[in-house]
Amino acid sequence: MVWWFFCPNITYGEDALSDLETIKGKKAFIVTDKIINGLGLAEKVCRILTQKQWEAAIWDGVEPDPKISTVKSAAEAIKRFGADWIIAVGGGSVMDTAKAAWVLYEKPDVELHALTPFDELGLRTKAKLICIPTTTGTGSEATKAIVIRDDETGRKFATINPELTPDIALLDPEFVVGLPKNLTAYTGMDALTHAIEGYISVWKNDFSDGCSLQSVRMIFEWLPKSVENLSDLEAREKMLIAACLAGMSFGNSQAALAHSLGHSMGSVLRTHHGMSVGMALPYTVEFNCIDGGDAAKQYSELARMIGVSGKGDKKTSINFAQAIRDFMKTVGCPASFKEAGIKKKEFNAGLEKMVEFAMMDTSLTMNPRNTDSEEIRKLYQYMFEGKTVDF
Ligand SMILES: NC(=O)c1ccc[n+]([C@@H]2O[C@H](COP(=O)([O-])OP(=O)(O)OC[C@H]3O[C@@H](n4cnc5c(N)ncnc54)[C@H](O)[C@@H]3O)[C@@H](O)[C@H]2O)c1
Ligand SMILES: [Fe+2]
Structure with missing residues (x-):
């Protein structure tokens, strides 16, 4: 039987963030939440990229256990900006929002509820995804899974698709040292x-x-x-x-x-x-x-x-x-x-x-x-x- 193992490229260790300097691109859209933004963690990422003459924007609209409406707002913002890299800086809620918004940015007609592991999405025609976790738990930076909350029922549903595996997981302890x-x-x-x-x-x-x-x-x-x-x-x-x-x-x-x-x-x-x-x-x-x-x-x-x-x-x-x-x-x-x-x-x-x-x-x-x-x-x-x- 044929089977597959999916995982991103992983950069890790102290100062792993500096690896961003080696990435080729022009426009990075950084997805985060207000607490993480307030700690200056998204800004750290932004600074490295703008020093390399990238255009970069920070969007901090994610809430814990993100709703479909939040994902849609993120996708709209990415579309307006026109990113060639999406960078999630946060915990599972931020990373899942970035992954799901990436799907809608590339394929606006996809119904997240109906997404299956077998759908051929054809992602990566517009952008790739980097995940920088700020919590030490979800592993979303390495998975093909997203967990989103339905606005009406409040039900959290998990869905998987191999193409949702991030391109790069960047594990830098400076991003988690402030976790309470x-x-x-x-x-x-x-x-x-x-x-x-x-x-x-x-x-x-x-x-x-x-x-x-x-x-x-x-x-x-x-x-x-x-x-x-x-x-x-x-x-x-x-x-x-x-x-x-x-x-x-x-x-x-x-x-x-x-x-x-x-x-x-x-x-x-x-x-x-x-x-x-x-x-x-x-x-x-x-x-x-x-x-x-x-x-x-x-x-x-x-x-x-x-x-x-x-x-x-x-x-x-x-x-x-x-x-x-x-x-x-x-x-x-x-x-x-x-x-x-x-x-x-x-x-x-x-x-x-x-x-x-x-x-x-x-x-x-x-x-x-x-x-x-x-x-x-x-x-x-x-x-x-x-x-x-x-x-
Ligand atoms: N996609 C997957 O593979 C996967 C796996 C497991 C869980 N999940 C989902 O991930 C979500 C949970 O993610 P989580 O546990 O990382 O929490 P979270 O992302 O919901 O964050 C929880 C709180 O911690 C704060 N926070 C995050 N990093 C911080 C830091 N460094 N310093 C201070 N505060 C910080 C956030 O602002 C938020 O208020 C759930 O929705 C869960 O269902 C997804
Ligand atoms: Fe979990």
């Missing part, structure tokens, strides 16, 4: 969830496995260091690499149940993506390993690599779920809705919508264990209380 503690922890848990789900997804393959193994190893070592000392540049660089590797893994194998649960929490309760999928992760490990089959074997391989043991694959996987909970405590990520400060009333009011959205989420189809709405509801209820999954 909670976002460092949350986005780090997003990366861990990508690495683990990429390893158990039904589309897992030898290439994605390699990326997952190294990413899991690095996150367990370097995320606590990043959180403990926010200005530790080495830890920041290692987490940038680990998140990118995790993106390369799940981008080529796909995410699973924790992402279905997390996307739907984010849609309904507006919780941060990394916090949501991270919270769901240990519950999904327990749920997927229950029959002691392939998933249990795969989780236990990861568990043993980080020094967690147990009698048999199922018990090792259950111990792995507990090790993930302990890790979340160390880095400061809530392990239940209660710990996240979500009140029972708010949870109950959103529960049925979360179940409905989770059942519609594409990541569900990649999960090794089939599930239904009743089990999804039960999983959310266990996640509210912080109960170990026993079904």
Whole structure:
């Protein structure tokens, strides 16, 4: 069977930004958000290009979990400017907006909702894409995925197409050193969830496995260091690499149940993506390993690599779920809705919508264990209380 592995060219390390000087082009459109713009990070990129006589513009209209209307505004602005490079400077929200706006800039008739992995878009006739992440989690700089929010329903939907893989991912620790503690922890848990789900997804393959193994190893070592000392540049660089590797893994194998649960929490309760999928992760490990089959074997391989043991694959996987909970405590990520400060009333009011959205989420189809709405509801209820999954 023929299979493909997609990833961008990657430039990384201290002063990786200077690599921009080697790029050929004339007009760069920089997509970012107001916070990142306020920190001067987009301006850093702009300065390098204008010194080389490029024309460059900064557009900072992205909001967390971007809506289709935001993507359309970005595409309009790119069209008015006429870019030959689009440069995303930001977290997953900015990078996904830039990727989706790039599609509409090149192909205005594309319906983002209806985009499939098999469509031949014919991108790169007008522009190419560089992603410079300012968070250490989503790995969007390395994936062919976008996650956008529907304006009317509020539902976050993920879609993939190989042509959406950025041309260049530029990983410079200076761009993440200012990331606050909670976002460092949350986005780090997003990366861990990508690495683990990429390893158990039904589309897992030898290439994605390699990326997952190294990413899991690095996150367990370097995320606590990043959180403990926010200005530790080495830890920041290692987490940038680990998140990118995790993106390369799940981008080529796909995410699973924790992402279905997390996307739907984010849609309904507006919780941060990394916090949501991270919270769901240990519950999904327990749920997927229950029959002691392939998933249990795969989780236990990861568990043993980080020094967690147990009698048999199922018990090792259950111990792995507990090790993930302990890790979340160390880095400061809530392990239940209660710990996240979500009140029972708010949870109950959103529960049925979360179940409905989770059942519609594409990541569900990649999960090794089939599930239904009743089990999804039960999983959310266990996640509210912080109960170990026993079904
Ligand atoms: N396309 C993919 O492959 C993929 C993968 C995972 C997640 N996602 C999506 O990415 C989004 C989440 O992205 P995220 O977790 O990077 O967060 P984000 O981009 O939504 O940013 C969260 C907040 O952090 C701020 N921020 C970002 N960088 C900062 C910095 N260096 N210093 C200070 N503040 C900073 C932002 O301004 C924003 O307010 C979600 O919509 C999620 O669904 C996409
Ligand atoms: Fe994610």
